[in-house]
Amino acid sequence: xxxxxxxVLTLAMVTAMFAVGASAEAGTMKIGMSGPLTGGxxxxxxxxxxxxxxxxxxxxxxxxxxxxxxxxxxxxxAEKAVSAYNTLKDWGMQMMCGTVTTKxxxxxxxxxxxxxxxxxxxxxxxSDVAYTGDNVFQICFIDPAQGKISAExxxxxxxxxxxxxxxxxxxxxxxxxxxxxxxxAETLGLEIVCTEAFTSDTKADLTTQVTKCKESGADLVxxxxxxxxxxxxxxxxxxxxxxxxxxxxxxxxxxxxxxxFDTSLAEGLHMLTPFAADAKDERTAAFVAKYKELYNExxxxxxxxxxxxxxxxxxxxxxxxxxxxxxxEDICAAMIEQFTSMTYDGITGMGMTWDEDGFVSKAGNxxxxxxxxxxxxE
Amino acid sequence: MNILQYLINGISIxxxxxxxxxxxxxxxxxxxxxxxxxxxxxxxxxxxxYCVTVYLGLPVLAGVLLSMVVCTVLGITIEGLAxxxxxxxPSLAVLITAIGVSYFLQxxxxxxxxxxxxxxxxxVSNMKPLHLFGSLTITGEVIVTVAVSxxxxxxxxxxxxxxxxxxxxxxxxxxxxxxxxxxxxxNRTISITFAIGSALAAVAGVLMCSSIPVLMPTTGSxxxxxxxxxxxxxGIGSIPGAMLGGILLGIIETxxxxxxxxxxxxxIVFGVLIIILLVKPAGLLGKQVQEKV
Numbered sequence: 001x002x003x004x005x006x007x008v009l010t011l012a013m014v015t016a017m018f019a020v021g022a023s024a025e026a027g028t029m030k031i032g033m034s035g036p037l038t039g040g041x042x043x044x045x046x047x048x049x050x051x052x053x054x055x056x057x058x059x060x061x062x063x064x065x066x067x068x069x070x071x072x073x074x075x076x077x078a079e080k081a082v083s084a085y086n087t088l089k090d091w092g093m094q095m096m097c098g099t100v101t102t103k104x105x106x107x108x109x110x111x112x113x114x115x116x117x118x119x120x121x122x123x124x125x126x127s128d129v130a131y132t133g134d135n136v137f138q139i140c141f142i143d144p145a146q147g148k149i150s151a152e153x154x155x156x157x158x159x160x161x162x163x164x165x166x167x168x169x170x171x172x173x174x175x176x177x178x179x180x181x182x183x184x185a186e187t188l189g190l191e192i193v194c195t196e197a198f199t200s201d202t203k204a205d206l207t208t209q210v211t212k213c214k215e216s217g218a219d220l221v222x223x224x225x226x227x228x229x230x231x232x233x234x235x236x237x238x239x240x241x242x243x244x245x246x247x248x249x250x251x252x253x254x255x256x257x258x259x260x261f262d263t264s265l266a267e268g269l270h271m272l273t274p275f276a277a278d279a280k281d282e283r284t285a286a287f288v289a290k291y292k293e294l295y296n297e298x299x300x301x302x303x304x305x306x307x308x309x310x311x312x313x314x315x316x317x318x319x320x321x322x323x324x325x326x327x328x329e330d331i332c333a334a335m336i337e338q339f340t341s342m343t344y345d346g347i348t349g350m351g352m353t354w355d356e357d358g359f360v361s362k363a364g365n366x367x368x369x370x371x372x373x374x375x376x377x378e
Numbered sequence: 379m380n381i382l383q384y385l386i387n388g389i390s391i392x393x394x395x396x397x398x399x400x401x402x403x404x405x406x407x408x409x410x411x412x413x414x415x416x417x418x419x420x421x422x423x424x425x426x427x428y429c430v431t432v433y434l435g436l437p438v439l440a441g442v443l444l445s446m447v448v449c450t451v452l453g454i455t456i457e458g459l460a461x462x463x464x465x466x467x468p469s470l471a472v473l474i475t476a477i478g479v480s481y482f483l484q485x486x487x488x489x490x491x492x493x494x495x496x497x498x499x500x501x502v503s504n505m506k507p508l509h510l511f512g513s514l515t516i517t518g519e520v521i522v523t524v525a526v527s528x529x530x531x532x533x534x535x536x537x538x539x540x541x542x543x544x545x546x547x548x549x550x551x552x553x554x555x556x557x558x559x560x561x562x563x564x565n566r567t568i569s570i571t572f573a574i575g576s577a578l579a580a581v582a583g584v585l586m587c588s589s590i591p592v593l594m595p596t597t598g599s600x601x602x603x604x605x606x607x608x609x610x611x612x613g614i615g616s617i618p619g620a621m622l623g624g625i626l627l628g629i630i631e632t633x634x635x636x637x638x639x640x641x642x643x644x645x646i647v648f649g650v651l652i653i654i655l656l657v658k659p660a661g662l663l664g665k666q667v668q669e670k671v
Contacts, residue, residue, distance in 0.1 A: 038488075040493055040494070040594060042494050196635075197639075202631075204590055204601050204604075205391045205631075209635070211387065228592055235497070235591045240517070241507065259495070259496040259497060260428075260497045260499060262497070
């Protein structure tokens with residue numbers, strides 16, 4: 001009996017020691033994600049949710065700090081995003097990977113700032129997003145940066161001499177890119193021959209805008225808009241026999257997935273994206289292979305951004321020695337310190353650094369669509 | 379040459395507005411109600427045609443006919459379930475119901491077809507665009523849309539003036555109580571009006587999505603509101619008025635975008651409408667009705 005008791009006690013002690021050791025090294029952190037899993041922007045949210053899960057699985061397989069992921073649908077709607085955020089908070093979220101799109105992020109950011117929940121958005125790219133709080137960081141370029149880099153790329157590779165623009169004047173994402181694009185284009189001496197707008201109310205018919213670009217003789221049309229309207233513009237252009245070089249930004253990502261869309265119309269379309277699925281480096285290749293295996297699809301840029309969010313969070317959390325047992329205020333403070341001082345090498349760019357506002361700095365990359373797939377433009 | 383091109387584009391989008399406006403104007407003329415769910419019936423029509431042609435692989439004609447049948451049944455069902463029980467109640471109650479039906483249809487479509495955009499294949503995709511005088515382009519969609527709207531316009535005018543049902547529709551529109559006293563089945567007449575309006579909505583949906591290829595559950599709502607504006611502009615209750623209003627609205631919209639500003643096009647379009655309605659409050663072809671005292 002004594003022996004048995006001794007054995008039990010010893011076992012208990014070992015377990016206790018192990019448990020203490022485990023909680024110091026391998027605690028669990030709850031990460032919330034919110035994005036459009038249904039609705040017009042569902043392509044983005046779904047990609048983020050899937051890729052974040054892949055990254056979380058990889059992190060957990062390392063055996064150290066464990067991540068637990070919970071994904072909520074916000075339908076790219078500010079109000080729904082706030083309720084998704086509250087759902088996640090009730091669940092016990094300690095850090096947030098989100099939100100995926102800009103408008104919801106502007107609504108959720110101040111809430112997260114008040115609750116001191118550390119937040120990294122994979123893809124909400126308006127510059128206002130990072131300003132919503134010192135705890136809000138971006139892994140993607142801000143919109144103005146996209147406009148500026150697009151102009152630089154167009155000038156550098158001399159993709160077009162006369163530039164037409166069609167943008168959504170009712171969308172902060174679109175106008176933000178437009179402003180920095182026009183500014184940079186002026187500096188670089190690019191000629192903008194027409195700037196046409198539509199709004200969420202007038203986007204039903206874009207024939208006039210496309211016709212005006214054609215009449216103005218633009219040989220490159222810059223489209224700082226989302227893929228839904230872009231698919232409409234490509235179809236209209238082909239109908240009226242207009243074939244300039246179309247140049248989009250990250251909102252264009254997803255155009256090949258529009259149901260029943262004739263992807264041959266998108267042939268030759270250029271877009272600015274920090275991620276090229278055909279890149280040769282080992283990590284990208286492994287991620288793309290894993291994503292393809294699980295979801296039978298080539299991951300888009302949003303997926304890659306989300307993958308980087310989780311890994312950047314992991315790098316910062318382990319560097320700060322976090323275990324998940326801390327209060328979210330402490331986690332937030334430690335993560336902010338790490339993010340503003342560390343350098344992260346991801347699949348959407350090497351040597352990423354963040355400034356105090358939460359803006360990222362990394363290199364840009366242009367892809368074009370060839371035979372229905374993204375190919376890097378050399 | 380530009381002006382001709384924009385005129386053609388304007389007439390094309392205007393014809394779509396006109397066909398939708400016919401549905402608003404007929405229902406208003408006869409049932410004295412604004413059927414705000416009309417725009418969403420258009421969307422359902424387009425989805426049915428999409429499913430039939432893309433998923434089932436049937437020819438376009440089958441898609442159009444089937445979507446007309448489904449929309450007709452849908453129109454009669456909506457009228458029977460949502461509007462008929464409210465006949466005789468204040469018109470505001472029916473108006474709110476119509477808005478409710480509109481949301482119901484949008485959300486149902488979201489459940490059935492998801493809200494991911496679908497790219498609608500044009501029904502005249504194998505017709506080559508005509509190139510006139512070098513720079514002028516007339517697409518197959520434009521020709522078909524304009525032709526169909528003219529045929530519908532002539533057909534409806536003939537229908538309301540020469541057939542028994544058409545005459546009873548006009549009678550109900552003129553004076554519902556008197557028509558009932560004369561032995562006209564008012565309920566049946568209203569149902570038939572909804573059936574015709576919804577079948578037209580299906581045609582409008584297919585034509586609209588042929589020239590504007592993005593199909594989503596909210597596809598019908600903005601064109602629906604524009605077409606309603608067109609119906610008021612032309613004189614609500616008047617069939618030629620809806621036609622004229624629709625085409626003029628399309629042309630004004632296109633010209634505003636082309637020559638003034640794409641940024642302010644809506645403000646310009648609705649500004650013009652306000653001025654016209656100030657001068658002619660009943661709309662272009664509307665009848666000035668004396669209030670009965």
